[in-house]
Amino acid sequence: AQSVTQPDIHITVSEGASLELRCNYSYGATPYLFWYVQSPGQGLQLLLKYFSGDTLVQGIKGFEAEFKRSQSSFNLRKPSVHWSDAAEYFCAVYVTGTASKLTFGTGTRLQVTL
Amino acid sequence: DGGITQSPKYLFRKEGQNVTLSCEQNLNHDAMYWYRQDPGQGLRLIYYSQIVNDFQKGDIAEGYSVSREKKESFPLTVTSAQKNPTAFYLCASSIKSGPLEQYFGPGTRLTVT
Numbered sequence: 280a281q282s283v284t285q286p287d288i289h290i291t292v293s294e295g296a297s298l299e300l301r302c303n304y305s306y307g308a309t310p311y312l313f314w315y316v317q318s319p320g321q322g323l324q325l326l327l328k329y330f331s332g333d334t335l336v337q338g339i340k341g342f343e344a345e346f347k348r349s350q351s352s353f354n355l356r357k358p359s360v361h362w363s364d365a366a367e368y369f370c371a372v373y374v375t376g377t378a379s380k381l382t383f384g385t386g387t388r389l390q391v392t393l
Numbered sequence: 394d395g396g397i398t399q400s401p402k403y404l405f406r407k408e409g410q411n412v413t414l415s416c417e418q419n420l421n422h423d424a425m426y427w428y429r430q431d432p433g434q435g436l437r438l439i440y441y442s443q444i445v446n447d448f449q450k451g452d453i454a455e456g457y458s459v460s461r462e463k464k465e466s467f468p469l470t471v472t473s474a475q476k477n478p479t480a481f482y483l484c485a486s487s488i489k490s491g492p493l494e495q496y497f498g499p500g501t502r503l504t505v506t
Contacts, residue, residue, distance in 0.1 A: 288433070311492035313494075315497075320499075320500070320502075321499055321500065322397070322483055322485075322497030322498050322499050322500055323436075323483070323485075323495075323497040324497070325494045325495075328494065330492065369435060369436070373491075373492035375491075375492070379490065379491070380438055380441070380451065380452075381438070381495060383435040383436040383437075384435055385433055385434060385435040386433075386435055
């Protein structure tokens with residue numbers, strides 16, 4: 280069965296520092312990949328998605344992610360973090376088939392120190 | 394403004410009572426979803442609907458029921474058969490089913506004591 284792994288439960292970075300959140304997936308074919316962000320007590324907002332083509336995708340709020348097929352990874356990056364980026368980040372993979380659905384990772388909580 | 398509305402934000406119930414969570418969207422989306430979120434477990438799919446009058450079970454449908462009588466509405470009932478109903482419930486929609494962006498509501502936090 281497909282799965283999504285976010286190995287870091289909690290990450291703390293200083294404002295202005297760079298950020299990389301890790302995401303690994305387990306799926307035979309090329310998946311459809313997503314990153315969502317959730318502020319406390321709120322719903323999720325799509326940051327970016329990868330379907331095909333250029334493996335480096337740009338998203339909203341200055342985020343980008345790179346799809347690496349050889350590593351089954353889709354890591355999220357931002358060159359300079361702002362205090363408002365503190366939130367929980369979810370990687371998700373959409374798998375097609377008899378039970379097509381979006382499968383989410385367990386999330387990474389980002390704390391930003393001033 | 395288009396979007397998804399979930400009400401109420403907080404809901405409290407006694408054990409043994411059924412409770413219905415509301416989800417309304419004015420995005421004209423065909424597909425709607427219900428997720429349950431627990432700390433450290435990400436989001437898990439409860440039910441989804443690809444079109445009016447049709448819905449399918451997700452990964453954790455036991456103890457839940459849904460209806461889709463109108464395109465814009467997808468209420469979720471948490472029944473007394475749900476062993477551990479206390480959680481944060483999120484409703485989402487997409488233009489149609491498939492690998493498309495899902496738009497999420499603000500969620501309902503249900504506490505059952």
